[in-house]
Structures are given as structure tokens and as C-alpha cells.
Amino acid sequence: MTRIEVVQGDITQLQVDAVVNAANQSLTGGGGVDGAIHRAAGPRLAAAGRALAPCPPGEARTTPAFDLAPRIRHVIHTVGPVWHGGTRGEAATLASCYRESLAAADAVGAHTVAFPAISTGIYGYPAHEAARTAVTALRSCPTAVERILLVAFDEAAREVLAAALEAGED
Secondary structure (H helix, E strand, O other): OOEEEEEEOOHHHOOOOEEEEEOOOOOOOOOHHHHHHHHHHOHHHHHHHHHHOOOOOOOEEEEEOOOOOOOOOEEEEEOOOOOOOOOOOHHHHHHHHHHHHHHHHHHOOOOEEEEOOOOOOOOOOOHHHHHHHHHHHHHHOOOOOOEEEEEEOOHHHHHHHHHHHHHOOO
16 A cells, blocks of 8 residues: 655655656756756756657656666656646646656656655645645555655645645545
């Protein structure tokens, strides 16, 4: 059974098989967690991403992790939706990001995967709604991944993710 946990920290330094990158469609780096992952992985990550681009919202692409922490072997890039008030299918696209990322993790044999809060930065998705969508999607998706980490960059984000995880328990 898959275990889901909430942690606070630097996603680029975790002891996991794969990290999920909240990417843009070009897969060549940007701001927020995308920029942090690209800086830590080095310039080869952008070149690998460029070869797989474009990546439409809701889909996922996998590259090697290059210079990330030694245990991390793969970066799974997914493009979340830009928030438009919830009227343009944002929830379905965001849920697809999590499902497609888990499928990509399964395809590369990852047993541990770290997810950031996809679309909650510059894309403007409300954190509470995004956290609920993430937890629901991850719990409903069949996977061989044994451990999923929902990674918060600060205490406020950790509390939002933890509340969504707790609320989603039976």
C-alpha cells in the first residue's frame, strides 16, 4: 500500500528515487520549484527537457536527474494549470498532473516520489483547493510507488498539505 506523507524542506535534497517538477511547457526551467530543480540538476536538465518539449498541461515527461542529490535518479516534469477561477477545467488538469506523474514514476520503477504543490506558485491555484485535489488524485491512482512525499517549502504550505491529507483519511 502506498504511504503518503507531508514534509517541509528542499525537494532537491530529499532521499527519493524521483522528484516531480512543477514545470512550464518548455521544460527548460523557470521560477519557483522549477528553477530550484534546474539549478540543482545543472544545465543538462534543460537540454534534456528541451528534447521532450512541449509538455501540455496535465501531462508528464521524465528525464534523468543529472546533478541532483545522489539518490534522486529521475525528474518527472508536469505542467499544471493556470488558475482562472476554477471555470476552465483546472481541477481535472491538476488531478491529471498527479496521476500522470505517478504513471511516469511507475514506468521508471521509482518506489519513492516527492511532489511539490503543483500550480500554487505563479500559476495562482489556491493552495487549499490544490492540496485537496492532490490528495484525492494520489489516493485514487493505482501505483507501485511505495512512498509519496508532499513537499512544502514553508510551514504555512506544510499545514495546508497536512490538513488536506488528514481530511482525506477514512
